[in-house]
Amino acid sequence: MPRQRMAPGMWGKITVRCEGGMYIAMARVRDCDGQRRKAERNGASEEAARTALLAHLRERTAPVVGTLVTERTTLGELFDTYISSARVSEQSRDQYTNVWNLHGRKQIGALRVREFPASRADALLVGIARERAATAKTLRTVLSGMFKLAVRADVIPTNPVREVDLARATAPTPGLRRGPRALTSSEFATLRAAVVEYARVTVPGRNGPPPGRLLPAFLDLLLATGGRPDEVLALRWCDVDLLADPPTLTLSGTLIDHGRIKGRPLHRQAYRKGGAGDHTLLLPTTAVDSLAALISESGPGGPTPNAPVFANRDGGWMSLANMRRCLREARSEGMEWVKFRSIRPTVATAVRDALGPEHAQAQLSHARLSTTEAHYLERRTTGPDARAALERFAGARE
Incomplete structure (x- = not known):
């Protein structure tokens, strides 16, 4: 009767030999790819070598031809x-x-x-x-x-x-639910007034424009679009159409700051976060006025199409790190919690309150409404006017 073929994962008789005082256990094993291979392990004694080989055979995984990852990969x-x-x-x-x-x-x-x-x-x-x-x-x-x-x-x-569940390590205190915080209309007015005042300040002994000259316009564009700060800073004049009816702006890139990529200086990346496509938005009057003021500052003939909208004093890209420093210096007392990233949930919440959550999702260019609701919409804490319905219900009792 012919010998029965071993099934994948099974091995044959284990033999042990002694070479130079070291015991070597050996067996033929049929791996999960169907190939028969020799497996060996050694030990200080016959039993140690046999035990080591058995442990290896029990957890052995077939080496896949051409693979870069095996059980011995660190x-x-x-x-x-x-x-x-x-x-x-x-x-x-x-x-x-x-x-x-x-x-x-x-x-x-x-x-x-x-x-x-x-x-x-x-x-x-x-x-x-x-x-x-x-x-x-x-x-x-x-x-x-x-x-x-x-x-x-x-x-x-x-x-x-x-x-792995990371949520339990970062869970808020029971009874306190964290969520996005949006500025109120009065808080934004206070912030913008402080920013405008800061933009007028000149530094003694420093040549050139004030360091915060672009801050008011940048804040206006963040509020007008709800765009990410590094995407708004990546705007070129060819991305803006103030002559359209209504005026539009297209977010089409991302500004990568110094040091974000090893060995690379400040530069513009020609796509948005996650490889998202271009996102065109309609501009309110406040943003149009701010952009028109920037055009007037660019000199005769206006800026070139590929020039940055928010250009530094040398005409190059403005670093987000510099803009953040200016905002920290400009903020008034009590507004220390406000950062540029606070404007995005502010826009989402304002659009949601006026037009509904679907419009907020479209404004922020999210693929899923759940992303907008979970991370950018300030939670409502006021219920609807349900008095009439509740009174009718209460009146039905006998």
Whole structure:
């Protein structure tokens, strides 16, 4: 009767030999790809070698031909494989590398793929989240992408990072629900008055225009569009059409500040966050007036089409870091909490209150309404006028 063929994952008889005082256990194993291979492990004694081989055989995974990830791959090597093939922007690639080098390479880089279970992933990420929530979120994205490669190579059955819950590390105090905060109309008026006053201040001994000269117009454009600050700063004059009826503006790029990408200076990226397409918006009168004033300051003939709308004194791109510094200096007492990113939820909330949440979503160019509602709309705390309905209900009782 012919010998029965081993099923994938099974192995044959284990033999042990002694060479130079070291015991070597060997067996033939049929891997999950159907190939028969020789597996060996050694030990200080016959029993130690046999035990080591059995442990290896129980967790053995077939090496996939041509794969870059095996059970012996370290997490440091896995990151290098992941980042070289990740389909992300140059800015994200640089950010992922920085976070990994600071919080991953030394901490877990020497571990092999199988030595990083869900419990260890949870301990690492939750520990970071208690101090730096944004950093933990980025590192989780990196680790999740890394272990997807290992799952696809059949080195591990499931992604251990998928089970990590960062929400419990950053959960608000029970009874207090955090949410976006929007400026009221009077708060915005106070902020703009302070910004206009700051824009008039000149620095003794400094040549050129006041450092805050662009701040009022920039604030007006943020409120008029609800755009992200780095997308509004990336505007060129060819993106603005003040002669249209009504006047329009198109957000089509992102300004990348100094140091955001290693080795790259301040520059304009020709696409928006996440690779989103161009977003055209109708301009209210306040924004049109601010843009017209900037045109008048550009001199005879006006600005060239590709020139920045918010140009520095040399005619180049204005750094967002400089604009933030000016805002910090311009804010009046009691307005310290306001940042440029506070304007986006302010616009969303104002549009929602006047036109409904769907219009707020369209203004901010979100793909999903849930994103607008969760992160940009200030929560309503006033109920509708339901008095008549409740009185009718109460009147129906006997």
